[in-house]
Amino acid sequence: MIEVENLSVRYRGSYALQGVSFNLDSGQIAGVIGPNGAGKSTMVKAMLGLIPVVSGVVKFNGQLLQRILSKTAYVPQRANIDWDYPTTVWDVVMMARTVKTGLFRQPSRMSIELAAAALEKVGMAELKGRQIGELSGGQQQRVFIARALAKQADLFLFDEPFTGVDKKTENVIFQVFQELKSEGKTLLVINHDLGETLNYYDKLLLLNKELIALGSKNEVFTPSNIQQAYGMSLGFMGK
Ligand SMILES: Nc1ncnc2c1ncn2[C@@H]1O[C@H](COP(=O)(O)OP(=O)(O)O)[C@@H](O)[C@H]1O
Numbered sequence: 541m542i543e544v545e546n547l548s549v550r551y552r553g554s555y556a557l558q559g560v561s562f563n564l565d566s567g568q569i570a571g572v573i574g575p576n577g578a579g580k581s582t583m584v585k586a587m588l589g590l591i592p593v594v595s596g597v598v599k600f601n602g603q604l605l606q607r608i609l610s611k612t613a614y615v616p617q618r619a620n621i622d623w624d625y626p627t628t629v630w631d632v633v634m635m636a637r638t639v640k641t642g643l644f645r646q647p648s649r650m651s652i653e654l655a656a657a658a659l660e661k662v663g664m665a666e667l668k669g670r671q672i673g674e675l676s677g678g679q680q681q682r683v684f685i686a687r688a689l690a691k692q693a694d695l696f697l698f699d700e701p702f703t704g705v706d707k708k709t710e711n712v713i714f715q716v717f718q719e720l721k722s723e724g725k726t727l728l729v730i731n732h733d734l735g736e737t738l739n740y741y742d743k744l745l746l747l748n749k750e751l752i753a754l755g756s757k758n759e760v761f762t763p764s765n766i767q768q769a770y771g772m773s774l775g776f777m778g779k
């Protein structure tokens with residue numbers, strides 16, 4: 541179970557996240573939705589301890605999440621990755637294993653097998669020698685999904701994995717999510733788009749600095765919640 545208690549983040553003067561508390565059962569796929577600037581990325585980064593917080597305790601299966609980061613895989617928003625960085629597909633995926641292998645040691649056979657299997661699963665095995673900067677958006681996303689898979693984590697945090705990817709990639713990602721779920725893994729996925737992909741999630745969290753709603757799609761998508769989060773009615777969003 542994920543337990544988030546009173547998580548608040550302030551950038552300079554103003555709060556980007558205020559008093560967010562929720563629990564999520566393991567073995568589920570939860571989607572985080574909310575308008576641009578709602579603090580979705582901030583929440584995930586704060587949960588992982590990547591940015592300073594004003595307050596908050598985050599636990600996974602009873603342990604402080606920041607103490608068990610080796611069991612947590614994070615796929616950041618694609619827009620925030622430096623794609624000019626000279627590195628190959630294979631090296632990106634093997635980064636998931638350096639914690640276990642140590643930076644200067646030869647990777648184990650198991651690490652190599654896990655990385656190869658992960659690339660196979662996302663359909664990127666043939667491009668393992670490619671520079672990441674030479675890939676399409678969808679291919680880049682799949683490489684980062686493969687890195688998360690190679691980590692053999694229990695908790696997965698994805699920031700807008702479906703944004704700017706092709707249909708094939710969307711299907712691959714969805715398949716990977718279902719497989720992880722069937723293995724009992726826990727997934728928290730930021731989803732910018734309010735369309736079809738929302739049906740992928742067992743639970744939705746609606747965020748706009750504060751947590752506005754948590755529940756099934758029907759429970760979350762009420763006129764008053766949408767008004768509170770987006771400042772407009774459902775009709776305007778073309779639902
Ligand atoms: N490093 C930062 N410094 C200052 N303000 C930031 C920083 N990162 C995000 N913000 C601001 O915090 C708010 C929430 O941002 P973010 O978490 O990226 O929202 P979302 O992911 O929901 O679009 C926005 O107003 C954004 O401009």
Ligand SMILES: [Mg+2]
Nearest residue numbers: 580581582617
């Ligand atoms: Mg974001």
